[in-house]
Amino acid sequence: MSTPPICTPDIAELHPDETSGNRKFACHHDIKLLLQIAFASPCEADHGKQLQAWSAIADALGQSVTFGLKKKGPAMKARFDVLMSRFVRGESASLRKSGTAEEYKEREQLLQDIKTRMDDFKASETIRKDACRRKLEGSENSGTLLRKMALGELERNSQEEAGTQTEET
Numbered sequence: 001m002s003t004p005p006i007c008t009p010d011i012a013e014l015h016p017d018e019t020s021g022n023r024k025f026a027c028h029h030d031i032k033l034l035l036q037i038a039f040a041s042p043c044e045a046d047h048g049k050q051l052q053a054w055s056a057i058a059d060a061l062g063q064s065v066t067f068g069l070k071k072k073g074p075a076m077k078a079r080f081d082v083l084m085s086r087f088v089r090g091e092s093a094s095l096r097k098s099g100t101a102e103e104y105k106e107r108e109q110l111l112q113d114i115k116t117r118m119d120d121f122k123a124s125e126t127i128r129k130d131a132c133r134r135k136l137e138g139s140e141n142s143g144t145l146l147r148k149m150a151l152g153e154l155e156r157n158s159q160e161e162a163g164t165q166t167e168e169t
Contacts, residue, residue: 023068023069025069025079026099027099027100027103027104027107028099028103029067029068029069030079030083030107031103031106031107031110032061032064032066032067033057033061033076033079033080034080034083034107034110034111034114035110036057036060036061037057037080037114038110038113038114038117040053040056040057040060041053041117042054042056042057042077043117043118043121044121051073051074054073054074054076054077055072055073056073057073057076058071058072058073058075058076061076083107083111084111084114084115087108087111087112087115088115
């Protein structure tokens with residue numbers, strides 16, 4: 001007769017499909033991923049820093065005892081892209097393969113919150129870019145103005161010197 005395997009309390013609290021690290025995403029995984037995305041805001045990271053932001057999300061979730069999946073940053077981003085594109089297209093029914101009604105509602109709410117935040121960031125990004133462009137143009141214009149003023153001052157000085165030289169002769 002064989003003895004049953006001993007489970008630690010941490011593993012016993014996990015969902016049944018979380019004991020292996022390379023399973024597919026379930027609704028509870030999506031919720032944990034979306035919570036981490038809402039916290040870390042990888043879409044607001046600077047250009048060139050987004051991959052690091054997604055890797056940080058993967059690391060944080062990988063350290064979580066209750067997440068249970070071993071995924072890298074690009075896999076997390078790919079899953080988020082799938083979730084968001086289906087949410088935007090209104091295909092939430094296709095995401096209801098496993099989970100409870102409460103989990104579906106929570107996932108939908110998180111997706112809505114993240115979508116609103118992303119839209120707000122994009123709108124403010126265009127405003128920030130316009131302000132930066134105007135500031136750059138302003139500094140270029142002030143540089144041009146300063147050069148013109150300096151040239152005008154030089155011309156006046158040279159005219160005054162020419163005038164004083166003609167008066168002396």
